[in-house]
Amino acid sequence: MVANVGAIRSKAIHPVHAVLLAGTFTLFLGALLNDLAYWSTYYVQWTNFASWLIAGGLVTGAITLVFALVDLRHAVQRSVPSLVYPLLLLGSWIAGLFNAVVHAKDAYAVMPEGLVLSVVAALLAGVATWLGFSSLRTGGLR
Secondary structure (H helix, E strand, O other): OOOOOOOOOOOOOOHHHHHHHHHHHHHHHHHHHHHHHHHHHOOOHHHHHHHHHHHHHHHHHHHHHHHHHHHHHHOOOOOHHHHHHHHHHHHHHHHHHHHHHHHOOOHHHOOOHHHHHHHHHHHHHHHHHHHHHHOOOOOOOO
16 A cells, blocks of 8 residues: 655755855855964964955855845745745845954954954854755745
């Protein structure tokens, strides 16, 4: 005897959305690692690297946020993870924006605020990436 239960098939996030989401987390994580390197060595070039990575994270994060809002608008069922995901992306983008302003200062004035903001941006982007890849789906029962 075979029981045929209706399977839940959901549409995965768009491939461009996935690449930008992964890129946002990677760029903010790279900025955090560069800030950690600057904190341990005080070699000024590390803050320059971090500034560029933060700028890249802001660009990819903004595009990813647009994708997330469009996916939220087209979602059949709006669950808690699908509502939290854009908020986490927005939080990481805002932390990254403040981090970019801090990194615009003189290299010796960046610490410790730059390091703290890099940790916050990387953590929020990491949780958003995990949530986006694990449970965010735009489809429903088909």
